[in-house]
Amino acid sequence: MQTQKPTRKTSAHSEVADSVLVQQALAGDHEAFETLVHRYETALFQMIYRYVGEYHQAWDVLQQVLLQLYLSLVTLHLRAEIRPWLFTVARNRCIDHLRHRRPTYFSELEPRDNAQGETTDLADLPDTSPQPEELTERRELRQCVYRVIEAIPIQYRLVVWHRCVGNLDFPEIGQVLNIPTSTVKNRFYRARPLLRAALGAQLDMATAKG
Template identity: 45%
Template structure:
């Protein structure tokens, strides 16, 4: 009975729009804000954590993002989902941290395949069956992240938002303040670079397995 009630509550929560939750929060309902945080906390944190590569710092920045959400509520457009806005705030906070640490230059950031093509597995080059050890997801994920990190900055952010955060190209465009078509173009141009980077990783191991 409790499980059924919990499922029912979850379904009800997902049916409430972001705008309604913002209005409820402004009216004094703190549970509405908590619902917004639960709705977006995981994808926002994962995006920040990947970009900063620092768990503790990602926790702090994630908290800053939702604090800014709470403060900005009176001026937000309640007719649109908050997803793109939150990722834009998260991106800007991450850029501030990276500039502060002088870890990398992101000046280029200031300035495709079909919509359903979301799986990073699609970038692995065709080359016959892979050995079992190469199919381990942990290894694949690590090498994919290395390949993404090696992309030109303007491509890297689009790919991160697409692969790690599952944003649509329209949402990516809003997040990065660029046309949707430009986001698609950057994504399409990044894919051959990712394939080439992944191919360099797989080919030596495949050769060893065949020998």
């Protein structure tokens, strides 16, 4: 399966500096944010995978990093480039993941002996990073999710992001947003019909284009 050709707008975005893309994303340009994701996600995934050692867990950590990127756009617009920040966030997420879920993974970061008694470094391990087709499909899915969530008011949007993408529970969301847990629950449940309506609109648009 061939990957989709980039649109003219995406092609133009590909040469734009990180700081400009952040500004455009803050202004509601979804393709600008997708360009940021596309620019760094493969390198981020490869780094994360070498920390956690398992494909699906690495994918989960990557999503946490990308969510943090999205939620941090307001502060990132002051940076000339976001690469150092992104990889610092990814490293910290990996360390947190290993500390709380798989502490034995730390031993996997060291060179080890194979069955023949030869030392195998992590650089020699098979590359299990996503194929281009997978990345394209994931980007398309993320674009749809972003459009649906962006269609609802901001007070609901942040709660939905933290709950559905960040996998935080209601008290944790309350701490992050500095609002009572009861308010978090109220906003989340009020957001559900809004999300259904926004998703229906997206499906109608997709059907019309098809």
